[in-house]
Amino acid sequence: MMGKISFFLGLQISQSPRGIFINQSKYALESLKKYDFESCDPVDTPMVKKSKLDEDKEGKQLIHHIIV
Structure with a gap:
C-alpha cells in the first residue's frame, strides 16, 4: 500500500x-x-481570515473525473 499523498496535479x-x-x-x-x-x-x-466552510449537505454530489 502507498503512503499518504503529499503532491497531486501541482497541489500540495x-x-x-x-x-x-x-x-x-x-x-x-x-x-x-x-x-x-x-x-x-x-x-x-x-x-476573511479564519473563515470556516461548512459542508453543503443538500448539494449535488460531483463526479470528480468529469472536473479533472
Whole structure:
C-alpha cells in the first residue's frame, strides 16, 4: 500500500487530525521565478481570515473525473 499523498496535479496536500489542507504555494513560487517576479512585494488577498466552510449537505454530489 502507498503512503499518504503529499503532491497531486501541482497541489500540495497536508493531512492532520484537524483536516486535509490543499495549497498551491509550490506552483505559485515556480510561476514567480519563471516570470522573474520573485522580488515583487506581496499584497493581501480579499478573503476573511479564519473563515470556516461548512459542508453543503443538500448539494449535488460531483463526479470528480468529469472536473479533472
